[in-house]
Amino acid sequence: MLSNISVPIEQVLSKTIDDDRVLVEIKNFLTQYKNKSWIYPGVIKRKFNVTIFQVYQFLSDLEEAGYVKGYYELYCGNCNKHSGINEVFETLALIPETFICESCGEETFSVNSAILIYKVLGE
Numbered sequence: 001m002l003s004n005i006s007v008p009i010e011q012v013l014s015k016t017i018d019d020d021r022v023l024v025e026i027k028n029f030l031t032q033y034k035n036k037s038w039i040y041p042g043v044i045k046r047k048f049n050v051t052i053f054q055v056y057q058f059l060s061d062l063e064e065a066g067y068v069k070g071y072y073e074l075y076c077g078n079c080n081k082h083s084g085i086n087e088v089f090e091t092l093a094l095i096p097e098t099f100i101c102e103s104c105g106e107e108t109f110s111v112n113s114a115i116l117i118y119k120v121l122g123e
Contacts, residue, residue, distance in 0.1 A: 012061045016054045026050075039068060039118040059118050068118040076101035077113040088117070 009027050017023040026048050033039060041055040062068045071088035072095060075081065081103040089095045095110045 008065060008067070009062070012065065013058050015061060016058045017050065022048055022050065033120045035120055035122045037120045039120065041116065041118070056116065063118065066121065068120055070116050070118050072114040073117050074099060074108075074110055075113050075115060076104060076106065077108045078106040079104040088119075089114070 009030055010023065013023045013026055017026065026044065029044070029047065030039070039059065041052060041059060044050070044055045045052045059068060059070070063070055071090060072092060073082075073088050074095070079101060081101070092111055092114065095114055097110060098107050099110055099113075100107050
């Protein structure tokens with residue numbers, strides 16, 4: 001649960017986020033996540049008006065510290081909806097080469113349609 005690591009989160013965020021108000025808001029947002037919850041970087045980007053680079057940077061730092069783990073999830077490159085594949089992948093090598101989108105029926109190259117999301121680790 002990320003609420004148990006409020007101080008380490010703040011230290012990680014301070015490497016990437018310069019605005020103290022935004023830093024505290026993101027920290028408070030992240031500490032609401034429970035064990036095994038999924039963090040979607042795009043949500044943080046939109047909610048706090050930070051760059052996607054900043055979001056992935058601090059999530060990568062949290063991963064290095066052992067608080068979250070990155071996984072790949074597939075979205076359709078044609079209709080931009082979830083692929084319908086109810087599976088996440090630990091590495092790009094595990095992703096199938098292509099998939100058929102359940103929403104629009106188009107075949108899509110998987111690696112081009114993978115987004116990196118993070119799972120909260122802990123007790």
